[in-house]
Amino acid sequence: MDTAGLEILGEEECLRLLADVPVGRIVYIDRALPAIQPVNFVVHGQSVVIRTAARSRLAIAATGTVVAFEVDEFNDNCVRHGWSVVAVGRAGQVTDDQELASVRQRGLRPWAPGTREYYLRVDIEIISGRRLRHADAPAGP
Amino acid sequence: MDTAGLEILGEEECLRLLADVPVGRIVYIDRALPAIQPVNFVVHGQSVVIRTAARSRLAIAATGTVVAFEVDEFNDNCVRHGWSVVAVGRAGQVTDDQELASVRQRGLRPWAPGTREYYLRVDIEIISGRRLRHADAPAGP
Known part of the structure; x- marks a missing residue:
């Protein structure tokens, strides 16, 4: 448990959960302000890969x-x-051409129309997770 | 439509959608790095109010x-x-005591156990939204 009373998830479970959902949110700093965007993605080795447009924010x-x-x-x-x-x-x-070919094979289909041939890779350096399960909540996976 | 081909939502619809979901994500900068945390919240006037612990990150x-x-x-x-x-x-x-009383009446129940008597208010200055609806997607609300 962390100081807030939430269950701390292990790294392996975090990676499993990450690979198991279709939508995530990338959080970055844009002109000194926090920015967030929901995206679809694939987990590729120890990285998350997102497909976007080269001229996107x-x-x-x-x-x-x-x-x-x-x-x-x-x-x-x-x-x-x-x-x-x-x-x-x-x-x-x-x-890298080989890596691009490998990522393309994973079938990352862009959400929005238009040319989206920019693959952004996030190399996972730290991963952490929390689970909230209340006594009054149903038991879950 | 925006440059990425997503439907741009009007401010009124954004506010309606915001008020309609139980969980949101607050995105902030913590020691120069982007940080994100899922939270429950209430919309109170033109603000979002979150309950947390005073010593939380x-x-x-x-x-x-x-x-x-x-x-x-x-x-x-x-x-x-x-x-x-x-x-x-x-x-x-x-x-402000009056505001605190008013926010408390909204019944913002903290998720995690422990003392969480810190109400953080985000005054909405800009709100924007996008909808993705593909031709192969079912019609929705």
Whole structure:
């Protein structure tokens, strides 16, 4: 348990949960202000890979900086029951041809229309997670 | 539509969506790094109010700074269908007795055990939202 009374998740479980959800949120600093954007992604080795447009705010502001990447799941019927995982690491463009081919094979389909051929990779340096499970919440996975 | 092909939501709809979900994510800068934490909250006037502990990282790092507050909803069966809303504004502690009484009446129940008598208010200065609805996605609200 942490100081807030939440269950601390181990690294292995954090990585498992991260790989198990389709949508995450990338958190970065854009012009000195905190910014957040929901994205779909794939876990590729020890990295999270996102597909975006080269001229997007995300690509411009996040590339070369340390970002956070968050996933969570809360029970619709009981918000006092859920978990969240946050990975922190440096974000960089995938430029290596072999790596690009490998990432493309993972079938990362961009959400929005338009050319989105910028692959942003977040190398996970720290990953941490918490689970909230109240006595009045149903038992879950 | 924005440059990424997503539908831009109007301010009124953003506020309606914000008030309609139980869980959001507060995004702040903690020791020069982007940080994110899922929280429950209430919308109180033109503000979002979160209950936390006075000694939490959130209270310490976010108070007096500009933060982002994000809510979203993606269809479990079709991640290419959903919406997200981001509010940006300055965060400050609620200290006024009348305001505290009013916020407490809203029944903001803290998630985690322990003393959590620090009410952090984010005054919404900018709110924006996007909806993603693909041709192959089912029609939704």
